[in-house]
Amino acid sequence: MIRTLFLSTVFLSASAMAMPALKHHLDLELTGREYLNLLENAPKAKKNKILSGEDLEIERFLAIGKRNLQWVDFVNAGRSADRKLSLSSPATQNGNGPEAPRFYNFKMIKNKWKVLESLIPAPLKKIVFGGGEFTTDIGVTDREFMEWLFQVDSAYQIAARYKMMLPYKDEMKGLAAYDVRGYLNLKDEENLDAKLSDFENQSDMKQASLERSLMMICMNAEKKRPDCRNELKAARTANTLVAFKDQYLPAGEGLYNYFFTIAGTRPDAVWTSADPDTMTIPFANPKNDAVLSYIRDNVQDEWQWNGWKLILDFVDSEDPTMTHIVYEEGATPHVDNAPGTTITMDANSPLSEYDVQWTIRHEYGHVIGFVDCYHEFYDEEAEAFVSYQLDITNVMCSRRGKLQQTHFDELKRVYFKP
Numbered sequence: 001m002i003r004t005l006f007l008s009t010v011f012l013s014a015s016a017m018a019m020p021a022l023k024h025h026l027d028l029e030l031t032g033r034e035y036l037n038l039l040e041n042a043p044k045a046k047k048n049k050i051l052s053g054e055d056l057e058i059e060r061f062l063a064i065g066k067r068n069l070q071w072v073d074f075v076n077a078g079r080s081a082d083r084k085l086s087l088s089s090p091a092t093q094n095g096n097g098p099e100a101p102r103f104y105n106f107k108m109i110k111n112k113w114k115v116l117e118s119l120i121p122a123p124l125k126k127i128v129f130g131g132g133e134f135t136t137d138i139g140v141t142d143r144e145f146m147e148w149l150f151q152v153d154s155a156y157q158i159a160a161r162y163k164m165m166l167p168y169k170d171e172m173k174g175l176a177a178y179d180v181r182g183y184l185n186l187k188d189e190e191n192l193d194a195k196l197s198d199f200e201n202q203s204d205m206k207q208a209s210l211e212r213s214l215m216m217i218c219m220n221a222e223k224k225r226p227d228c229r230n231e232l233k234a235a236r237t238a239n240t241l242v243a244f245k246d247q248y249l250p251a252g253e254g255l256y257n258y259f260f261t262i263a264g265t266r267p268d269a270v271w272t273s274a275d276p277d278t279m280t281i282p283f284a285n286p287k288n289d290a291v292l293s294y295i296r297d298n299v300q301d302e303w304q305w306n307g308w309k310l311i312l313d314f315v316d317s318e319d320p321t322m323t324h325i326v327y328e329e330g331a332t333p334h335v336d337n338a339p340g341t342t343i344t345m346d347a348n349s350p351l352s353e354y355d356v357q358w359t360i361r362h363e364y365g366h367v368i369g370f371v372d373c374y375h376e377f378y379d380e381e382a383e384a385f386v387s388y389q390l391d392i393t394n395v396m397c398s399r400r401g402k403l404q405q406t407h408f409d410e411l412k413r414v415y416f417k418p
Helices: 032-040 053-077 106-119 122-128 142-178 181-188 192-197 204-220 225-238 241-258 289-302 354-367 405-415
Strands: 102-104 278-284 308-315 324-328 342-346 374-379 384-389
Touching: 032 053, 032 142, 053 106, 053 122, 053 142, 102 106, 102 142, 106 142, 122 142, 142 204, 142 374, 142 384, 181 204, 181 241, 192 204, 192 241, 204 225, 204 241, 225 241, 278 324, 289 308, 289 354, 342 354
Parallel strands: 278 308, 324 342
Antiparallel strands: 102 384, 374 384
16 A cells, blocks of 8 residues: 555646545455554543544444454464464455445445344344354354354454545545556447447447446546536437537546556666576565565565566665665555655564555555556545545455566566667
8 A cells, every 4th residue: 555645746647637645545355453453552532522423332442343343353362273264264265346435325235234133143143233252152053153253353343444534535535546447348339339329229228338437537637526417418318419429538548547557667677688587686685584584575476477577685774765664553554656766664563464465465566556447436426435545456455465467567668778
């Protein structure tokens, strides 16, 4: 994650706008433990604040979710290493692509918890929801235990995210303009011009789908929603929807391409024809063998492609301009920019956890210039927060993702010197 997006000074193309810096920016796939860590290290609310009914319900959900995690810890304390349970693993990373975005608001969250509370087996409900005493006699199989507690943890995650994002709702409304699903839908639509030319003979469902996508690409070009709606209505009346599409599609394309383009370069990267299969970048020695191995093994394992490899050259240096890692209690992992220099990690997270190992692979992508290829905003029409990853197979978009040919090609375009 990049703590703030830096696009306010980077223009995508002549027809596409730059994204603003975000005040609050969270990985879409934070685990329950990561949310718990963020909440417990957040500034405390004033004691005299009067909580609304919604606030109280969210706090109840968060308390249940925290208890859920504590029970896992209690059970694990009495187990050998090979029998310990975890709510986070590669198998639990689902991802939400543009075709299946995640929507959430208070009503959706409340309904999810209501269903969970009504269906969870009684032995689990007694402890997780009822506050019963923790026990290692879980009353169900390990598999059932983990499946149900994973569902509770998922509900906890979205409740925690809602609480953390709600103060930024107004800011998030503006980010709807950077939703690239319209571009993706139109790009993949077969016989698009013919359908737009014969728009009135399309089904009601197809008309609604095309109009939503056309609205999105218009907003991608820094147009206000009411203005786009009026322009679209006029284009439909005049049967000029093809021209409308041609005018605004480049804005959507430019915005989409931003998510996969390196906008700057690292001057300390070495990749030349003298050694075309190796790119070398210095990294300040963390002076800790376990941390050094963690960085080296994960980064170099991820950032290699068909015989090409990225090599970290660990150097004893205090130079602040050299890539380095810092640990802070309760920090949200992030890089200061893209390309970046400082990787900040949470000092409380064990290096052996899957999510922690994925995180350094992802964060190093920011060091060499890639940005997060996921998006989140508040949809005023749906009255909900919306988020999705542009490609759930891409390491910069999703915890399910890996390095791809496109990463190698973009690195070569930017860094390789014949």
